[in-house]
Amino acid sequence: MTNPSLMDKMPRVRGKLMENVRLSKYTWFRVGGIAEILFWPKDEQDLSEFFANIPSDVPITILGVGSNTLVRDGGIPGVTIRLGKGFQNIEISRGKIKAGAGLSNLKLAKVAKENGLSGLEFLSGIPGSLGGAIRMNAGAFDREISDILISTRILTIGGGFEELSERKMSFSYRSCNMSESSIFLSADLRVNKGKIEEIESIMKSIRY
Known part of the structure; x- marks a missing residue:
């Protein structure tokens, strides 16, 4: 059950705050208990203001x-945050793709392919979102x-924004040096011009 006073502590938001949400709806294994409160922020600013004002x-x-x-069956106390459509934007410019952290790795790889951009094919074989992939320095197929991160934009626990280059992330095997309280918002990724047919062939070999 939700603590009667917890929702009263929530800052005003433009996204959605929901009580007693069964998280099995939002996990691939379709198991799990209830989130005391589930927050879907509308965008970066909404999330920043939430962090700045929550007790x-x-x-x-x-x-x-x-x-x-x-x-776990006992659920998650407090607030569980899930990044939605406001964190799934993609911008393509010369030599790079800027992508929201809530975007799935497979979707990102497909968009790159459709635009004839190579370098992200391996992401099609990694389940999950871009934010999670950055957090654990996810990898596959060498x-x-x-290898492809130029920089990332994060939100700190106090609600402030920071831009960090790949060098400042101190990546190691399946990890980086970022605090668990920081949230990845977006990233600039290095890409190269390629042929759609060749990119498609690589992705098929990875996924099948």
């Missing part, structure tokens, strides 16, 4: 797309996120 004693958990997540 420090309220537990916060970040839930990605739930691809590698097992939620490539990993640190």
